[in-house]
Amino acid sequence: xxxxxxxxxxxxxxxxxxxxxxxxxxxxxxxxxxxxxxxxxxxxxxxxxxxxxxxxxxxxxxxxxxxxxxxxxxxxxxxxxxxxxxxxxxxxxxxxxxxxxxxxxxxxxxxxxxxxxxxxxxxxxxxxxxxxxxxxxxxxxxxxxxxxxx
Amino acid sequence: xxxxxxxxxxxxxxxxxxxxxxxxxxxxxxxxxxxxxxxxxxxxxxxxxxxxxxxxxxxxxxxxxxxxxxxxxxxxxxxxxxxxxxxxxxxxxxxxxxxxxxxxxxxxxxxxxxxxxxxxxxxxxxxxxxxxxxxxxxxxxxxxxxxxxxxxxxxxxxxxxxxxxxxxxxxxxxxxxxxxxxxxxxxxxxxxxxxxxxxxxxxxxxxxxxxxxxxxxxxxxxxxxxxxxxxxxxxxxxxxxxxxxxxxxxxxxxxxxxxxxxxxxxxxxxxxxxxxx
Numbered sequence: 001x002x003x004x005x006x007x008x009x010x011x012x013x014x015x016x017x018x019x020x021x022x023x024x025x026x027x028x029x030x031x032x033x034x035x036x037x038x039x040x041x042x043x044x045x046x047x048x049x050x051x052x053x054x055x056x057x058x059x060x061x062x063x064x065x066x067x068x069x070x071x072x073x074x075x076x077x078x079x080x081x082x083x084x085x086x087x088x089x090x091x092x093x094x095x096x097x098x099x100x101x102x103x104x105x106x107x108x109x110x111x112x113x114x115x116x117x118x119x120x121x122x123x124x125x126x127x128x129x130x131x132x133x134x135x136x137x138x139x140x141x142x143x144x145x146x147x148x149x150x
Numbered sequence: 151x152x153x154x155x156x157x158x159x160x161x162x163x164x165x166x167x168x169x170x171x172x173x174x175x176x177x178x179x180x181x182x183x184x185x186x187x188x189x190x191x192x193x194x195x196x197x198x199x200x201x202x203x204x205x206x207x208x209x210x211x212x213x214x215x216x217x218x219x220x221x222x223x224x225x226x227x228x229x230x231x232x233x234x235x236x237x238x239x240x241x242x243x244x245x246x247x248x249x250x251x252x253x254x255x256x257x258x259x260x261x262x263x264x265x266x267x268x269x270x271x272x273x274x275x276x277x278x279x280x281x282x283x284x285x286x287x288x289x290x291x292x293x294x295x296x297x298x299x300x301x302x303x304x305x306x307x308x309x310x311x312x313x314x315x316x317x318x319x320x321x322x323x324x325x326x327x328x329x330x331x332x333x334x335x336x337x338x339x340x341x342x343x344x345x346x347x348x349x350x351x352x353x354x355x356x357x358x359x360x361x362x363x364x365x366x367x368x369x370x371x372x373x374x375x376x377x378x379x380x381x382x383x384x385x386x387x388x389x390x391x392x393x394x395x396x397x398x399x400x401x402x403x404x405x406x407x408x409x410x411x412x413x414x415x416x417x418x419x420x421x422x423x424x425x426x427x
Contacts, residue, residue, distance in 0.1 A: 135189030
């Protein structure tokens with residue numbers, strides 16, 4: 001699955017980066033933060049990813065850099081792949097909580113009482129895994145099978 | 151009546167239930183029966199779950215895909231669309247199609263059929279926001295131009311509204327990729343930059359096609375207000391606009407869940423532009 005999401009060939013294209021900076025110029029997050037995709041690619045090629053650098057989590061994954069990269073490098077998908085490596089050492093706690101919510105409720109964003117009330121008023125049924133025991137069990141089994149990563 | 155399965159995700163049912171209501175309503179008016187996907191879980195989002203564990207992301211996504219045998223799974227969230235679309239592409243099931251309501255309305259239903267169903271044209275001035283993952287990465291999505299799309303603009307015009315151009319139209323809302331969840335201050339700074347050009351345009355509302363963008367715009371504006379930056383621009387999902395144009399009463403749009411709302415917008419939605427006149 002991993003190779004299909006980002007093939008070795010696509011991944012290796014990163015070595016053709018000319019450090020032109022189109023990615024940074026296209027990056028909305030970089031106008032508000034220190035996120036520097038060009039620099040990140042340079043560090044990645046040099047196998048020198050700073051593991052405790054929070055800026056990688058400032059990317060909103062809008063894919064503007066990837067669309068505009070003149071070398072056709074899958075920049076956003078590579079950034080997500082690098083996040084996976086970084087997450088093993090340093091995962092922002094609020095993102096961890098999101099995954100815990102999925103385990104608990106089947107939902108990253110679980111309902112509040114006001115949401116349940118409004119659903120009733122609008123005549124909507126509650127049919128997510130949160131309300132179906134067998135389904136919630138399946139979801140928990142999938143998450144627990146990946147416990148070593150989380 | 152054609153049948154399909156509706157995958158609502160997390161944010162629609164648990165933050166903006168009105169979007170779910172209006173999806174079922176509008177699609178039925180157009181001749182589609184959407185079955186609720188019973189037992190579904192969070193899609194899960196690429197920016198958070200795929201960023202932490204790609205295998206987990208894929209396993210949870212394919213579980214959702216496997217729940218029903220229907221050919222078409224409908225979504226109304228860019229994040230859910232992206233995850234299910236990509237997981238479906240990777241799982242190699244050519245029989246199943248993952249659709250986003252906006253591209254489905256434009257490509258499969260068509261503007262003429264939509265216009266023919268409108269009972270109340272809505273004379274609104276709106277700023278449309280496509281969001282990111284509906285269009286990008288464009289090599290896979292093939293929905294519309296990733297830089298200069300038109301489908302949402304013409305769909306908004308089909309119900310009588312005017313889509314105004316604005317310089318930050320294609321800028322991200324700032325909420326995706328786990329940014330809103332993990333680093334709120336960054337999300338709000340991007341949001342402020344996104345909304346600033348709208349201040350002088352006097353739009354009635356922003357029209358989105360993703361509940362995560364909707365939440366970021368809607369609740370984000372309240373958070374910015376607490377910091378002294380006031381925009382006060384309400385945010386509607388296209389399905390809420392469409393259902394209103396098809397005749398659904400205002401009380402069924404779930405507007406109480408919206409934290410940024412104006413009387414001006416509600417009045418215009420209520421009255422519309424009477425067809426008899």
